[in-house]
Amino acid sequence: MQRILRDEGYVLVDPRQPERLQGLIHRYCPPSIGNLFAIPREGRTGDLEWWTELPGQPRRLDELPAAEQAALQERLSQRLSALKSLIDELERRGDPAAAELQALPTAPALDTLYSVGGEPLLIRWAPIAPAPAASPTPTVAPTATPKVPTPIPPPIPKQVSTRRRVGWVLPLLLSGLALLGLWMGITHWERFPWPPTEEVIEEPFACRSADTPPPEFITIFDTSGSMNLHISTTEEDEQWYATMPEPLRTMRAHSPRMQRITASPSRMEVAKEAFSELARAIDPAVDIGLVTYRGCEAPIVQGRFSAEQRPMLVQGVRNLVADDGTPLAASLQKAASMVDGRERDAVILAFVDGADGCGNDHCAVAREIAMQQPRLRINVVDISNRGLSNCIAEQTGGRVFGSQDAAAISVMLKDAGREALSAAQCSG
Structure with missing residues (x-):
């Protein structure tokens, strides 16, 4: 994980939206699209930072030679096109995730595009806004420091005798074995068949009729x-x-x-x-x-x-x-x-x-x-x-x-x- 950029003086408009959207991206998309969007985080100083799990040297688009710029933009276009097709497909199927994913950019400004090891990475893809000004600290009259009570250690649990444990463990164990046997009987029926009453002739997985050629x-x-x-x-x-x-x-x-x-x-x-x-x-x-x-x-x-x-x-x-x-x-x-x-x-x-x-x-x-x-x-x-x-x-x-x-x-x-x-x- 590496930091790409620090956006000093900015915060996310909706701090929970990027995490929500990235969860959906990684659920529905391959890593090539999931890693397209930088991860926003709050830095130690409270400023907004953009991170990525992609390896390699981060470089802005305008720092690349013309040929590399064109290749990066083409790669970005292909992945955004694939993402748009996925969103359209989810919308056609009535999946509510489509409405959430519509918030992702489909034509981002080029100043948000980075190359990391040759892979496209987008920063500032989630709405950001200037951080609110800090409120002045009110003057408070000094007061006596309250005495902090000494924490009370938790009680030491009493030892339970072996005889008492057996009293409730044994019925629980027997119930568990019974449920396990029922589950195996249902889910693995073919492994434990009843003895056949007649010879079973297994058919092939696929065959053809005399009149129709096989697919x-x-x-x-x-x-x-x-x-x-x-x-x-x-x-x-x-x-x-x-x-x-x-x-x-x-x-x-x-x-x-x-x-x-x-x-x-x-x-x-x-x-x-x-x-x-x-x-x-x-x-x-x-x-x-x-x-x-x-x-x-x-x-x-x-x-x-x-x-x-x-x-x-x-x-x-x-x-x-x-x-x-x-x-x-x-x-x-x-x-x-x-x-x-x-x-x-x-x-x-x-x-x-x-x-x-x-x-x-x-x-x-x-x-x-x-x-x-x-x-x-x-x-x-x-x-x-x-x-x-x-x-x-x-x-x-x-x-x-x-x-x-x-x-x-x-x-x-x-x-x-x-x-x-x-x-x-x-x-x-």
């Missing part, structure tokens, strides 16, 4: 750096990790919080295993296409894999490495270009852990796909369970499957595969 099937596999985080990482921990410079991550490698976030199983490990199960279960008649990330560069089309090539597909996914950005919007465009979606049904299964992190609007891309390819549906498996990619499924008539439970991810993929490729045709 074209493309998968998007998220290989962004956040996939290295523990499967149960919270939004707060992910934001803390994402905004930390790499040297600081190394220094904190042995801290309890860092070890918890980077512990196994990671999102990547869980995703690879679940994908392998999906690939083995899809009907042999269905070719599986695969698109992966390459930072914020053009996504990689790994190809289409027939039934005979699935061992190669599974091994290739197991060899993937998670690193860098999240070009979700570009990946959707690439995957959509691989299928028809007009005269023939098509399905994209996006296995992701968040929103686009490369300055593009994945919701707008999904809307365009829905208009251009009406027979293309996109199902989303969201392993961060934060709902940042729900709009993709909503725009294209697909479904969202979200969980941070490692044991449930494979079940989600099973349901997503059935939903995507019309497994109901199997019984027809």
Whole structure:
């Protein structure tokens, strides 16, 4: 964290508004947009200060060479455009957060723009006003200093005998075990089935009828750096990790919080295993296409894999490495270009852990796909369970499957595969 500027003699018009808005920004937006707005704080002298978690040397826009100024303004324009699209989408869905986010600037004055390590940063984006003049200190006649009573130490708790503790702990423990058994019976029913009365024949995740060709099937596999985080990482921990410079991550490698976030199983490990199960279960008649990330560069089309090539597909996914950005919007465009979606049904299964992190609007891309390819549906498996990619499924008539439970991810993929490729045709 570093201070960018001290606004001497100024205060925030609404001291609580920036914190409220930044909470919404980090909830709905990737770090690239969340870090766009400097953090206002009251300094030690009472003056207003602007801080950022971005690493690098802060420089005003007018201090940069012309080429760097143009690049910074273009990057700012892309991120504000993505933010505006998000606000429009939230407004369309009736989300009350849209009204709050409307207070953010969409065309800020250039004198509020800084470059921090090449990243755009806006100061004074929240309304400020001159600090009120200090009231004169009234003259007070001297009075005797009141005697401060000696604080009374808290009473030492009495020791409770072991026999009394057992008297109430044992019933509580038995009640807890009973509730735990009931919860496991409900949430893990498939793990503890009743003995079957007849042989159960398991159908494949997806199949085709004799008359209808199977839909074209493309998968998007998220290989962004956040996939290295523990499967149960919270939004707060992910934001803390994402905004930390790499040297600081190394220094904190042995801290309890860092070890918890980077512990196994990671999102990547869980995703690879679940994908392998999906690939083995899809009907042999269905070719599986695969698109992966390459930072914020053009996504990689790994190809289409027939039934005979699935061992190669599974091994290739197991060899993937998670690193860098999240070009979700570009990946959707690439995957959509691989299928028809007009005269023939098509399905994209996006296995992701968040929103686009490369300055593009994945919701707008999904809307365009829905208009251009009406027979293309996109199902989303969201392993961060934060709902940042729900709009993709909503725009294209697909479904969202979200969980941070490692044991449930494979079940989600099973349901997503059935939903995507019309497994109901199997019984027809």
